[in-house]
Amino acid sequence: EIILIHGSPDTIxxxxxxxxxxxxxxxxxxxxxCKQIFSTPHHPQTNGQTERWNSTFVTQIAKYCNTDLNNWDTFLPSIVYAYNNGIHxxxxxxxxxxxxxxxxxHPFNPHATTFVFSKPHDYWTQLMQYRNTALKQAKQHIIHQQELSKTRFDKNRSHPTFALGDLVWAKVFVG
Structure with missing residues (x-):
């Protein structure tokens, strides 16, 4: 299904x-x-984006499963739809x-299109303009969220200053 919708990935x-x-x-x-890359064993951070998705996904699917946990697959399409259509x-x-x-x-919330076409090729032009605007907006939001995360992290972190000649603990890795 993924290949039919999005095309073949370069790497998985x-x-x-x-x-x-x-x-x-x-x-x-x-x-x-498609090039296949395997993550490092016992190091889930290698594939952090997937691990983050899995934690979100497991939380959502647990809300709908029966007590035997044998019907989770029936809810997959709805949960993926909600995830992909929700604003992050x-x-x-x-x-x-x-x-x-x-x-x-959405079938229950149709809204008017924001595109107006006067020429056949206008769709592509407007689609690319919208996409470029959306990507710029997403990049700005990501940078802003990263700055907020850094601020939260740095709030409880000490910022030691070192002077020439201070004793410090050094860890040396041998070969």
Whole structure:
């Protein structure tokens, strides 16, 4: 489904799970021209974006599963839809807007289009203008969120000053 909607990825990062290190997935990756990279074992930070998504996803899906936890897959499409159409605080936009260059249309909340076409090629021009504006806005939001995170982190952090000749603890890594 992902390839049909978004095209073939250049690279895919996976963990060391056997379901990712099998001949079938390697053959498919080779067939579609996708480089497969494996994250470092026991180091989930290597694939932090996926780990962050998983923590969000598990929290959401747990709200809907039955007590036997055997019906979680029935809720996947709805949860992914909600995630992709929700505005994220880090970007100020939804993943849908960033991927497709326009606001999503919801069946129960239709809104008028912001595009007006006088020539056939105007759609592409307006789509690219919207996409560029959205990407700039997302970049500004991300930078702002990073600054807020840094401020929160630095608030409880000491800022030692060192002078020439001060004794310091040094850790030396040997080969």
């Amino acid at each position: 990062i996976t963990d060391q799970g056997t379901h990712f290190k099998n001949e079938l997935l390697q053959a498919i990756s080779h067939l579609v021209g 605080s880090s970007t100020g936009l939804s993943p849908y807007q960033l991927a497709f260059g326009r606001r999503p249309r």
